Amino acid sequence: VYRVSSPAAGTKPSYRFWMHGAHEDVLDNQRLLSNDPVSGTLIFDDRLAFYETSIRFSGSPFARQKWTESYRLRMPKGRPLWGRFGKFNLENHQGDGALDGRERIANYLLRQSSGHIRVPYLNQWLVSFQVNERVVLQPREHVELPSREYLERWYGDDDDGAFFEMDDRHTINDSGFQESFREARVTYPPYGSKENGENREYYRYFFNPRGWNPFDDFDDLITLCRVLDPAATADVLFDDLIAETMDVEEFLRVFAIRLNTDDHDSWGARRGKNYYFYRPSVDGRWALLPW
Numbered sequence: 001v002y003r004v005s006s007p008a009a010g011t012k013p014s015y016r017f018w019m020h021g022a023h024e025d026v027l028d029n030q031r032l033l034s035n036d037p038v039s040g041t042l043i044f045d046d047r048l049a050f051y052e053t054s055i056r057f058s059g060s061p062f063a064r065q066k067w068t069e070s071y072r073l074r075m076p077k078g079r080p081l082w083g084r085f086g087k088f089n090l091e092n093h094q095g096d097g098a099l100d101g102r103e104r105i106a107n108y109l110l111r112q113s114s115g116h117i118r119v120p121y122l123n124q125w126l127v128s129f130q131v132n133e134r135v136v137l138q139p140r141e142h143v144e145l146p147s148r149e150y151l152e153r154w155y156g157d158d159d160d161g162a163f164f165e166m167d168d169r170h171t172i173n174d175s176g177f178q179e180s181f182r183e184a185r186v187t188y189p190p191y192g193s194k195e196n197g198e199n200r201e202y203y204r205y206f207f208n209p210r211g212w213n214p215f216d217d218f219d220d221l222i223t224l225c226r227v228l229d230p231a232a233t234a235d236v237l238f239d240d241l242i243a244e245t246m247d248v249e250e251f252l253r254v255f256a257i258r259l260n261t262d263d264h265d266s267w268g269a270r271r272g273k274n275y276y277f278y279r280p281s282v283d284g285r286w287a288l289l290p291w
Contacts, residue, residue, distance in 0.1 A: 024132055
């Protein structure tokens, strides 16, 4: 099957995704919050074709829409985009539009401010995006995902530690729509009494295991939450424990930049979400990864 189209125009990198009409129908008709992708071909700048690339809609239950908002792409096995990106998002930032620059500015400043301190940041840039005739050469922001490849690049041989994504815990009904949600908290536990502080089920879905964490191990995360909760850790113990438990300088650099660029949809600002927590096994201190 061949498709003939005009060359891409403009100054931004061009990402065009072509799929069979039957796959387009599947994506259009499945439940909005489904994470099941369909396959197709990604054309990069009229130069490279990546067959068997997969695509789906992305975003939280607040932001996800069909066709008009954000997408998750996964490259074919063994063919990461630019040799680096096995999967990535193409973001439209929930109505703010891909041209909203707060996240790009925050990651640029993180890159410039690290110095002798390791402060991981994400690669982001604007692209021109098309999906069949549903979306025709519209701006989207290519956003790197905190992934195994990301940890390997930043932490080298120390990339197999505890790794969690912080998010809302959503209640989804049988029709596939959100009924309610609760924000994540870095407390012991996020909700409920201290008697349940060691029960990992009270942290589940507020903190989702990622990367090399196949054993459902929440112990180190629970320790972090206990140290950061003033109801669980006395002030006289806090200074010594916090220095052992988290990379304080790294946390503060991330907070300082994201809050001062009004990148507010995250923990420490208005919401309990949109961060990753990583604890490298050798270093043993938690780091905060922006998302």
